[in-house]
Amino acid sequence: MMKRALVVNNDFFFMEFLTELLEAREYEVIKAYDGKEGISKLEQEEFDLIFVDMIMPKIDGKQLIRFTRSRFPNAHFPIVALSIIEQMDTLSEIGADYFMVKGPAEKMAKSIEMLMDRIEKNPIPAPSDETVFQPDNMIPRHITSELIQSVNFQQAITESIGMGIIVVDRDARIIITNSLALDIINRSYEKVLNREIISVFPSEERAKVMGSLKRVLLKTELRKTSLFVIINSQKIRLIVSLLRLNGDIGGWVVALCVEPDASLHSKSNNQMNSI
The missing domain is CATH 3.30.450.20 (PAS domain)
Structure with a gap:
């Protein structure tokens, strides 16, 4: 029986790139192009693996992961957080098991294959396992970093x-x-x-x-x-x-x-x- 992966990402080209890599590993890939659609898929179907982009409109990756952990507290599928910058929060704060830094497709293929090798060997990482995967020679995206800081600031205002x-x-x-x-x-x-x-x-x-x-x-x-x-x-x-x-x-x-x-x-x- 084929394993099933849910990919939640609003970038069409990255979605197709990741889908091709996962299908080569004999995963059935279910696509969701925003957090709202991702929640609907999670409530209707079962998955063995989830990839979630952190930056999406309306319901972002952090919200979606929080929903997933609350809605399915006993689930054993790994969650991979995706972002085009290095993580600004710890994985425990995000709620993900692994973190993948996005970059150009030609640089990411190797990192994704390494990540998938790790997941298929040990879906839920041990504390000592490497959990952050990043393509070589990545240039930090300062604009995106500032965007996330701005979003976090607005969320803090809403809470306060x-x-x-x-x-x-x-x-x-x-x-x-x-x-x-x-x-x-x-x-x-x-x-x-x-x-x-x-x-x-x-x-x-x-x-x-x-x-x-x-x-x-x-x-x-x-x-x-x-x-x-x-x-x-x-x-x-x-x-x-x-x-x-x-x-x-x-x-x-x-x-x-x-x-x-x-x-x-x-x-x-x-x-x-x-x-």
């Missing part, structure tokens, strides 16, 4: 903003969420990523949420719209706005704020008035 943030793609599926949003909706990361936004809310609130998405989409003069929903007996204020990318509509941003307990607020005011 003090409210739940959910970014929704044009097809109404979630592509980014911060940890506070996960806490508010009481969902784990793998249960949210690439899911329809309304599916993470209680059934009785879904029509209101969908209505707010449609409202800002159809009335583009609105900067935002807000509504209240109840989640796990908590009153949550949602602020929904359009996500614009270079003037085009790219989806929505949904902010979630837990409203203070009205009874506690009233009690606090009474205490202040009695002083």
Whole structure:
């Protein structure tokens, strides 16, 4: 029975190059051209090996690997992270088993063959094993390094903003969420990523949420719209706005704020008035 490899990469030429090498080793290659498609493939099929490009739009490689580790905690397939720069995080931070630095095809073939020899001998590396593979005489890509630093900085802002943030793609599926949003909706990361936004809310609130998405989409003069929903007996204020990318509509941003307990607020005011 042929082994199956999932390759998630938005570079068509690199995808074809890697596919040819893997097929020569008698792998059946399943292709996904972005992180969203990669998640869909993972949920529908089984694989023996996964290659994931770290830099992809919407759902990037780090998000996809995090999803994979959470969704399949007992899986034994190796994950290879791909990037055109040397790793900026440790493999444990990325969640991958191996790291491959991308470069020109004529320089990469040998490194990939060495990597595959190692994987086929020992799919999950021991702590002492070599896990980073890089073509010879590679020139560092400073522009890409700066891009990753910028992405990491923006992600840090999203985590530190003090409210739940959910970014929704044009097809109404979630592509980014911060940890506070996960806490508010009481969902784990793998249960949210690439899911329809309304599916993470209680059934009785879904029509209101969908209505707010449609409202800002159809009335583009609105900067935002807000509504209240109840989640796990908590009153949550949602602020929904359009996500614009270079003037085009790219989806929505949904902010979630837990409203203070009205009874506690009233009690606090009474205490202040009695002083």
